[in-house]
Structure formats: C-alpha cells, structure tokens
Amino acid sequence: MDFTFRCNFLKCRAVLDDCAIVTTCSHIFCLQCAENQGLANATLDRRICPACDTRLNNPDDVVKSVLNPSEDYKTSILSGLSPTVIMECAGRALQFYTYQTTQEIIYQEHISKALSDKYHGLNQQLDQLVFEANSEIKKLQSKLEGIQPHPPSPLVHSLTNETAVTADQQALTKRNQELVDAFREKSKSHSFIQQMYNKLKSEVLESNVATAASENVDKVLEAGGHENPFANALGSRSLASRTGHSTTKLRDERIAEGSKPRRRVSGLFANEGQRVPLANPSGPSCNSTRGLGLGSCECARHIS
Ligand SMILES: [Zn+2]
Ligand SMILES: [Zn+2]
Incomplete structure (x- = not known):
C-alpha cells in the first residue's frame, strides 16, 4: 500500500x-x-x-x-550527477519518506491512544451506570416484595363504584316492584274482607233491630191484654176482622216479618200501612194500642 x-x-x-x-x-x-x-x-x-x-x-x-513527476522529469532530475551524489540524494529522500511515515504513525498512535482513553472512560462510565441501574433495580425489587398490592387506580375505582351503584339500583328497583305487587294483593284482600265485614255487620244490625221490634210488639200486645181487656178484645176483633186472622196468628206473622228488612221513616218502620213506635228505654213507654190504630190513648205523649 x-x-x-x-x-x-x-x-x-x-x-x-x-x-x-x-x-x-x-x-x-x-x-x-x-x-x-x-x-x-x-x-x-x-x-x-x-x-x-x-x-x-x-x-x-x-x-x-x-x-x-512525468517520465521526462524522472529522466532529467538526477541526470548529470555522479552516482555518489545520486545515492546521497536518494538516501536523503528515503530519510524524508521514513520520517514522514514515522510521524504519521506517531500521529495515528496518538489518535489511537486518545480514542482508547476515551473508550476506557466511556466504558467506565457505562459500567458505573450499569452498576447504579442494577442497584436501583434491586432496591425497587426489594420494595416490590415488601409492598402490598396497590389499590386500584382512581379510574378503576370509579368504574367499580359505578358498577356497584348500578347493581344496587337494579336490586332496589326489583325489590320496589315486588313490594308494589304485594301491596296490590294485600289491598285486594283488604277490600274483600272489608266488604264481608260490612255485609255481616249489616246483617247483625238488622237482626238486632228485628228482635227488638218483635219484643216491643209482644210487650205492647201483652200490656194491652192485661190493663184493658175491653180494648184488647175490641182490638183483637177489629184486627181479626180487618185482616181475617186471629190475634195469635197475627203476632206470629209479625214476628216472622220482623226478620225481614223494613224501610225506616222518621224513626218508625213502615210495614203494610201499620206504624209501630220504637221502644225507648230512657223515656216513659206508651203501652196504648193507638199506635196500631186499635184505640185511644190518654198518656202525656199522645195528648200533647
Ligand atoms: Zn520543519
Ligand atoms: Zn496544508
């Protein structure tokens, strides 16, 4: 080369x-x-x-x-010189060449040494960085081994809460619908029971009224029979002649009719044109047959 x-x-x-x-x-x-x-x-x-x-x-x-140099220059440059001078010139030219190559080698060696020093410096820095990185990795690994699992991130936590809230809302909606259905069933049962109660109550009240009316009729008839035999006999005949029934038979029919519902008009019961006053436990009772249209009465209530 x-x-x-x-x-x-x-x-x-x-x-x-x-x-x-x-x-x-x-x-x-x-x-x-x-x-x-x-x-x-x-x-x-x-x-x-x-x-x-x-x-x-x-x-x-x-x-x-x-x-x-050209060929002519090579031919003429040393022409005319003695071989000794020619060899001396060639020797000095070779020394020049040797010196230049040596200087170039020294220069390249300096460059190589500088590059080697730079390489060693960078290599030491790299080793130091690798050592520090390994130390940091070991520290982080030891921390990871000692640290409990991290709590979920805010985003995951928010999504989890949202999912839980949605599930709770769905459960509450389902429970609410079940309660509404149960309330409707209970309302139907309550309405049916209320109707049954009202029906039974009305039947009991009517039965009590019928019983009281029958007893009152019996008292009126019995009182009329003991205190005024004439009026009783007249009333019995008049009633029997008007209805074609005997007094006993008429009482039995009225007792039987007492169990039937009667239409109430101004505190009295209207029944086939006959009016019978209700018994008044707190006030004086009138035993006259005037209420049945069978005779006159001299008591204070009927005089007034
Ligand atoms: Zn010089
Ligand atoms: Zn230059």
Whole structure:
C-alpha cells in the first residue's frame, strides 16, 4: 500500500497528491498552508518551519516538489550527477519518506491512544451506570416484595363504584316492584274482607233491630191484654176482622216479618200501612194500642 503524504500543518492535514512545498527539516506542506504561514513569500531571514520552528534561511531550504513527476522529469532530475551524489540524494529522500511515515504513525498512535482513553472512560462510565441501574433495580425489587398490592387506580375505582351503584339500583328497583305487587294483593284482600265485614255487620244490625221490634210488639200486645181487656178484645176483633186472622196468628206473622228488612221513616218502620213506635228505654213507654190504630190513648205523649 502506497503511503500518501499529508500537509504537516496539524490544523490542515490535507492529502497531497499533486504539488507540495518541502523543507530541509523534512516537513511538507500544501501550497495554501505554505502561502498562509509565510513560506512562499517571506524573506529568507524570516522563514520558519510551521511544524518545527526551524529557521529556513537558505534558498534551497524550501522548494516546490512535484509528487507525480512525468517520465521526462524522472529522466532529467538526477541526470548529470555522479552516482555518489545520486545515492546521497536518494538516501536523503528515503530519510524524508521514513520520517514522514514515522510521524504519521506517531500521529495515528496518538489518535489511537486518545480514542482508547476515551473508550476506557466511556466504558467506565457505562459500567458505573450499569452498576447504579442494577442497584436501583434491586432496591425497587426489594420494595416490590415488601409492598402490598396497590389499590386500584382512581379510574378503576370509579368504574367499580359505578358498577356497584348500578347493581344496587337494579336490586332496589326489583325489590320496589315486588313490594308494589304485594301491596296490590294485600289491598285486594283488604277490600274483600272489608266488604264481608260490612255485609255481616249489616246483617247483625238488622237482626238486632228485628228482635227488638218483635219484643216491643209482644210487650205492647201483652200490656194491652192485661190493663184493658175491653180494648184488647175490641182490638183483637177489629184486627181479626180487618185482616181475617186471629190475634195469635197475627203476632206470629209479625214476628216472622220482623226478620225481614223494613224501610225506616222518621224513626218508625213502615210495614203494610201499620206504624209501630220504637221502644225507648230512657223515656216513659206508651203501652196504648193507638199506635196500631186499635184505640185511644190518654198518656202525656199522645195528648200533647
Ligand atoms: Zn496544508
Ligand atoms: Zn520543519
């Protein structure tokens, strides 16, 4: 592999493949750097090598060299010289080449060393980061082993509560519907029982009224028979002649009729045109047969 020269100005290091400026101190520069650093235009007493600060006062200390010489140049450049001079020139040229390659190797070694140092530094940082990461992972794992399971997140907790509320609402709605159905059944039963109670109550009241009326009739008839035999006999005949029945038979019929419902008019019961006053336990009772239309009465109630 052929070695390629580079500009020895470290800030340039351009690849030299055509022409270059060479010095007797074995350094080589590109044309741009030679001009900028004062090798091309400076006076002889002010020329200093930019690489090694060697004074280059002689005219041949700095020359322009063709790196790709033509065949004619190769033929004429050493022509006319003695073999000793030719070998001396070739030897010095080889020293120049050796120096440049050695400097390039040293430069590459410095770069390699710098890169190695950088690599080792980064590797140590990486090892430190890995160690710290492993330590942190171990701490977190130990915490996870010691910590109880986390409570559900707010979102999951909210969804769980919403689901529970919905289930409770559905259960309450179902329970409410069951209670409404049960209330309707109870209302029907209560209404039926109330009707039965009213019917039985009315029957009992009617039975009591009929019994009281029959007893009152018996008392009236018996009282009339003991106190006024004439009126009793007259009343009996008159009643018997009017209805065609005997007194005993008439009483039996009235007792039988007492169990039937009667229409109440102003405190009296209207029954086939005959009016019988109700018994009044608190006031004086009238035993006259006037109420039956069978005779006159002289008591205070009927006189007034
Ligand atoms: Zn340069
Ligand atoms: Zn130099």
